[in-house]
Amino acid sequence: xxxxxxxxxxxxxxxxxxxxxxxxxxVPRYKLGELGVEVVFTPEEANVLAVTGGINFKxxxxxxxxxEKLKSPKLVVAVGNCAxxxxxxxxxxxxxxxxxxxxxxxxxxxxxxxxxQAIVTAIAKALGATLxxxxxxxxxxxxxxxxxxxxxxxxxxxGACAQVCSSDAIEVLEKDGKxxxxxxxxxxxxxxxxxxxxxxxxxxxTREYHLLTNDRSTENVTNEVDLxxxxxCGTYFIxxxxxxxAIERVGExxxxxKEFSDDLKETMKLCSDCRREISAVRNAKxxxxxxxxxxxxx
Amino acid sequence: xxxxxxxxxxxxQLLEPERFEVVVENNRITDVNIELGYVxxxxxxxxxTKTYTQNLALAERICGICSGVHxxxxxxxxxxxxxxxxxxxxxYLRSIYMELERLHSHYLWFGVxxxxxxxxxxxxxxxxxxxxxxxxxxxxxxxxxxxxxNTIGGVRRDITPEKAxxxxxxxxxxxxxxxxxxxxxxxxxxxxxxxxxxxxxPKEKALALGAVGPTLRGSGIESDIRxxxxxxxxxxxxxxxxxxxxxxxxxxxxxRARETFESISMIEQALDNLPDGDIAVKPxxxxxxxxxxxxxxxxxxxxxxxxxxxxxxxxxxxxxxxxFANDFTIIEMLxxxxxxxxxxxxxxxxxxxxCTDRLTxxxxxxxxxxxxxxx
Numbered sequence: 001x002x003x004x005x006x007x008x009x010x011x012x013x014x015x016x017x018x019x020x021x022x023x024x025x026x027v028p029r030y031k032l033g034e035l036g037v038e039v040v041f042t043p044e045e046a047n048v049l050a051v052t053g054g055i056n057f058k059x060x061x062x063x064x065x066x067x068e069k070l071k072s073p074k075l076v077v078a079v080g081n082c083a084x085x086x087x088x089x090x091x092x093x094x095x096x097x098x099x100x101x102x103x104x105x106x107x108x109x110x111x112x113x114x115x116x117q118a119i120v121t122a123i124a125k126a127l128g129a130t131l132x133x134x135x136x137x138x139x140x141x142x143x144x145x146x147x148x149x150x151x152x153x154x155x156x157x158x159g160a161c162a163q164v165c166s167s168d169a170i171e172v173l174e175k176d177g178k179x180x181x182x183x184x185x186x187x188x189x190x191x192x193x194x195x196x197x198x199x200x201x202x203x204x205x206t207r208e209y210h211l212l213t214n215d216r217s218t219e220n221v222t223n224e225v226d227l228x229x230x231x232x233c234g235t236y237f238i239x240x241x242x243x244x245x246a247i248e249r250v251g252e253x254x255x256x257x258k259e260f261s262d263d264l265k266e267t268m269k270l271c272s273d274c275r276r277e278i279s280a281v282r283n284a285k286x287x288x289x290x291x292x293x294x295x296x297x298x
Numbered sequence: 299x300x301x302x303x304x305x306x307x308x309x310x311q312l313l314e315p316e317r318f319e320v321v322v323e324n325n326r327i328t329d330v331n332i333e334l335g336y337v338x339x340x341x342x343x344x345x346x347t348k349t350y351t352q353n354l355a356l357a358e359r360i361c362g363i364c365s366g367v368h369x370x371x372x373x374x375x376x377x378x379x380x381x382x383x384x385x386x387x388x389x390y391l392r393s394i395y396m397e398l399e400r401l402h403s404h405y406l407w408f409g410v411x412x413x414x415x416x417x418x419x420x421x422x423x424x425x426x427x428x429x430x431x432x433x434x435x436x437x438x439x440x441x442x443x444x445x446x447x448n449t450i451g452g453v454r455r456d457i458t459p460e461k462a463x464x465x466x467x468x469x470x471x472x473x474x475x476x477x478x479x480x481x482x483x484x485x486x487x488x489x490x491x492x493x494x495x496x497x498x499x500p501k502e503k504a505l506a507l508g509a510v511g512p513t514l515r516g517s518g519i520e521s522d523i524r525x526x527x528x529x530x531x532x533x534x535x536x537x538x539x540x541x542x543x544x545x546x547x548x549x550x551x552x553x554r555a556r557e558t559f560e561s562i563s564m565i566e567q568a569l570d571n572l573p574d575g576d577i578a579v580k581p582x583x584x585x586x587x588x589x590x591x592x593x594x595x596x597x598x599x600x601x602x603x604x605x606x607x608x609x610x611x612x613x614x615x616x617x618x619x620x621x622f623a624n625d626f627t628i629i630e631m632l633x634x635x636x637x638x639x640x641x642x643x644x645x646x647x648x649x650x651x652x653c654t655d656r657l658t659x660x661x662x663x664x665x666x667x668x669x670x671x672x673x
Contacts, residue, residue: 013339017362017443020406027426058335088359091347092340113362113443115436137433143455145440166348166355191355191446196454205440 005037005127008046010066012059013095017113018052018080024116029137032120035129043069049076051105054086055097067103075126077107079119084108084216085187088167100216110147110211110219112190115140122212140207145190147208148183150223154202157181157225157239161194161203170194177227177236185211186219200245230271232278237271318628318644325636330629345615350376350584353612355446357602360617362443363406366399367595369448372615374529375591375602376450379612380581386573388452393531394465394568395438395447396593397561401472402431403596404554404561407648408479411551414645415492420482427475430468437464452578462569469562476562479555483548493547497631497643500545507630510623511598512557513647516550518543523594534571535564547646554648584608595620597648621649 011019025032026039040046043066055063067074078099081087086098099105109122117138124131133139140146157179162170169187173180183194183203194203202223213219227236228243246268247261270278301322319331341360345353357372358365370392377384384392405428412420432442439445439455447453457465482489499509504517514521522539524532540556542549586608592601598620605614624647631643 012336014337015359015362015365015444016337017359017365020362020443023409024425024429024432026422027429028422029426029429053337054339056336056338058338062336088356089339089341089344092344094338094340112441115442137429141433141437141440143440144436164351166352189355189359189444190441192440193351193355 005035005048005123006040006046006071007037007048007050007123008040008043008066008070009050009052010043010063011052012054012063013056013089013092013097014053014080014082016052018082021113021116021119022050022052022079025119027116029135030116030120031131032123035120035124035127035131037123043067044071047071047073047075049074049103050079051076051083051099052079053097054082054089054092054095055099055102056092056094057096058094060096060102063099063102075107076103076105077109077122077126078105079109080114081110081112081186081188084110084219085184087112087169087187088189090168090187107212107214108186108216108219110186110188110213111209112188114211115209118209118211121210125212140209142207144207144209145192145205147185147206147211148188148194148221149204149206150181150221151202151204152223154200155181155223155225156200156202156241156245157223157227158199158242158245160197160199164193164197166191166193174227174236177229179225179227179239181223181225183221184219185221186213186216228269230274231266231269232274233271235271238268243268318640320632320637320640322637327632327635327637327640330632332625332628334625342615342617345612347611349610350380350450350581350612353615354449355444357617358444358446360619363403364399364595364597364600365444366395366447367593367600368617369446370396370530371591371593371595371600371602372604373448373450374593375589375604376584376612377581378589378591379584379587379604379606380450381585382451382579382581384452385576385579387456387575388577390531390568390572391453391457391577392448393535394457394565395445395453396530397565397568398431398434398465400561400596401558402428402435403648404558405431405475407554407596407645408551411489411642411645414642415489417488420488423478424475427471427478430471434465434468437461449578451581452576454578456577457569457572462572465565465569469565472558472562476555476558479558483552483555489551490548493551493642493646496547496639497635497646498544498546499627499631503630504545504627507626508623509598509627509647510620511595512550512553513598513624513627515539515541516553517545518549521599523592523599527592529591529593531568535567537564547642550646584610584612597621598623621647625649 009022049070078084083099086095089095111118121131159172162172167189169184171182192205195205225239228238228240230237247265251261302319317333320327321329344356354369357368360368409421409424412424435445436442439447481487499517501517504514518541520539520541525539537560540553542552584606588605590603592599600620601618603616604612607613628644
């Protein structure tokens with residue numbers, strides 16, 4: 001694109017964190033000016049629409065109006081995860097977004113919020129320019145919460161991360177004897193609860209933050225683990241590594257039961273449905289025995 | 299003939315959308331209607347679908363500027379529900395993080411004010427010099443905003459001696475910025491002429507309309523939750539509640555500028571006296587009870603109410619944000635002002651519409667949505 005890039009910012013039903021980041025892009029050190037990019041305040045002057053927020057019933061019409069007023073060629077960038085998936089507000093009743101349901105969206109910048117560095121680099125990338133990332137503030141500090149990474153050696157496939165996830169970004173899918181843990185980082189609020197709660201420290205938030213894409217379906221990180229068949233009914237139900245892990249914990253916590261670990265392992269190979277059935281049979285037998293003793297005594 | 303002019307929701311270069319219907323007669327504003335709802339996300343309902351811990355991330359995303367203070371207020375209220383005592387070190391760390399947040403919020407506000415006053419030079423300088431605080435947050439917590447540092451029972455990340463040294467070095471850079479703000483606001487400073495005598499909120503009106511925070515303190519009333527109902531480490535920290543007489547935009551600006559010095563001093567005191575010990579304790583089970591909590595956010599008093607039914611999901615969470623309390627004062631301040639001052643006056647309360655938009659009034663009988671209307 002040879003002509004000047006003018007960005008108009010539109011926000012509805014977000015937390016304004018991303019808006020602040022876009023405002024910060026204007027600071028000289030991020031070199032937005034060098035790219036020939038300006039931020040304008042009416043859609044008529046702009047050819048790029050930066051959308052933030054998940055769009056609620058009130059913002060929908062305004063968004064459509066703003067998009068129509070945009071100069072051609074129209075380019076729409078969804079900044080932040082709310083604009084891609086509504087993120088943590090996904091199930092909120094007034095939400096009618098995400099924006100790509102209402103208008104065509106060309107690019108998505110993931111993050112909550114994305115760093116100004118990520119936004120500026122994304123714009124440069126769209127323009128085919130490269131930015132020098134020499135100064136210290138381009139790199140992320142230790143402990144930064146960026147894109148996720150699985151350690152497939154460590155992951156036991158328990159799905160604890162999906163349970164604690166604050167914005168339903170982690171899914172547990174089971175198919176053909178495999179369990180897949182799927183993190184949609186375009187839906188993630190980067191709270192790092194998954195990292196904190198993972199029993200084997202298998203999931204980590206890395207320092208990677210340049211998360212620009214034009215295809216939402218690529219915005220995920222997955223890990224696959226094998227599943228074990230129930231010895232009784234033959235349905236897949238638990239990853240064998242989770243059994244090993246549980247046995248180890250039992251041994252650690254209750255040393256006295258260590259000798260039963262083989263028995264434990266055998267019982268754990270039964271799925272919960274089968275276990276329930278067998279215990280029901282046991283209970284019934286015990287009851288019958290008690291009844292017959294009572295009957296004989298009387 | 300009175301003329302009705304619409305400001306917003308997306309036009310007036312406000313950071314966030316909100317619509318003001320301004321009635322103008324002879325270029326003087328006679329009445330204002332405020333229409334909310336462009337940022338409404340149904341958060342209070344969402345609170346009752348997530349666990350206490352997950353709600354921390356939700357509370358934080360009510361507002362992306364004063365995000366930390368929302369988690370603090372939520373966590374404090376939830377600690378009441380779970381009967382948890384926070385360790386001393388965590389209390390101090392909370393004060394440090396929250397004062398850093400006040401700094402970044404106040405500086406950002408000055409940046410936006412400079413923008414409203416068409417002072418590009420001041421805008422770029424304030425925003426540029428403010429960046430180290432954002433970098434500092436990234437270094438301390440792992441994210442620039444929405445840092446989720448407070449948790450139920452304490453804080454999530456500690457401040458090591460190296461981190462403390464880094465905070466001190468950043469604070470050294472912030473003092474010149476605060477001094478610069480003071481020069482902008484003194485007798486012949488760039489901001490003074492454009493803000494003095496504009497948007498006056500008299501003392502009695504400020505109280506009657508329920509204003510909070512710098513908006514109230516700018517009208518000469520001493521009101522600060524950090525002093526009135528101390529939380530975190532504020533009981534042990536020495537600071538002054540800043541007030542200014544006048545009630546105009548200038549007075550409110552001066553309150554915020556002077557508060558930045560107090561915040562810097564408070565962080566330094568807290569770093570000097572940081573106690574040893576744990577940074578968090580594990581919370582217990584939620585009890586069946588109702589709990590309320592309040593803190594002083596950068597914009598004023600923030601209030602949370604939690605009703606627990608003993609499960610791991612709260613039954614009801616109610617939030618009252620400072621911007622919602624302050625919104626009503628805009629009408630009073632705008633009356634009699636020329637139209638060109640409208641934007642500066644609206645900005646003067648540091649409105650945060652992300653905070654405000656959690657309420658839609660729906661008429662139960664007709665199902666009609668009612669605008670929040672003031673006459």
